[in-house]
Amino acid sequence: MRHLKRTAKLGRTFEHRNAMLANMVCSLIKHKRITTTLAKAKAARPVVEKMVTLGKQGTIHARRLATARLHVQGPTAQFTKDQRKKWREQEDVVHILFDEIAPAFKERNGGYTRIVKLGGTQGRWAGQRQGDAAQRAILEWVDFVAPAPAPAEAAPSEEAKPDEPKSESK
Numbered sequence: 001m002r003h004l005k006r007t008a009k010l011g012r013t014f015e016h017r018n019a020m021l022a023n024m025v026c027s028l029i030k031h032k033r034i035t036t037t038l039a040k041a042k043a044a045r046p047v048v049e050k051m052v053t054l055g056k057q058g059t060i061h062a063r064r065l066a067t068a069r070l071h072v073q074g075p076t077a078q079f080t081k082d083q084r085k086k087w088r089e090q091e092d093v094v095h096i097l098f099d100e101i102a103p104a105f106k107e108r109n110g111g112y113t114r115i116v117k118l119g120g121t122q123g124r125w126a127g128q129r130q131g132d133a134a135q136r137a138i139l140e141w142v143d144f145v146a147p148a149p150a151p152a153e154a155a156p157s158e159e160a161k162p163d164e165p166k167s168e169s170k
Contacts, residue, residue: 008043021047022070024139028113029093029101033140037129041115041139048139052112055102067094104143114142 010017024044027034029051036044051069054062072094075087088095105112118136119127129136 008039010039010043017043019071025051026070026072026093028139028141029096030091032144033138035118035136035138038115038117038135038137041137044139045113045115048113049110051097052102052105053110055097056106058098058102063094063098066097070094101141108142112142113139115139 010020012020020040021044024034024036024040025048028044028048047069051066054066070093072092075084075091079087116138117127118138127136128134
């Protein structure tokens with residue numbers, strides 16, 4: 001019996017589950033919002049909260065713990081100084097966590113993420129994944145403001161193009 005066993009196994013082994021959660025946390029740090037299943041979002045939330053708490057500490061030891069938990073490595077290629085700086089600002093999740101996200105939550109005592117269930121009344125499969133009907137959700141930062149969609153540019157109409165006569169070859 002599984003009494004007092006609260007870990008969501010998600011149908012995976014220990015190593016696979018930890019790697020998947022680390023990848024989800026890295027994606028959330030990079031992209032500020034991810035869409036996943038409700039069960040995975042609920043399993044990833046405590047990991048994210050602990051990473052932000054480490055980020056708020058800001059020590060070298062906390063950086064090393066976060067690096068170990070998220071399974072991140074440095075750049076594998078030899079970069080120039082400008083390329084290294086660009087990689088660090090866009091891809092280095094530990095840098096983004098400690099230097100951008102954690103200072104934004106300095107005054108907040110927990111509750112850094114929100115889970116928004118996807119759903120609605122539009123169609124039979126609204127809010128569910130079509131293959132297995134798993135409930136979908138969005139995991140995002142509490143202070144995240146979604147960018148407004150850019151207005152679609154008007155494409156030139158095909159009627160404005162002159163018709164070219166087709167030549168027949170025999």
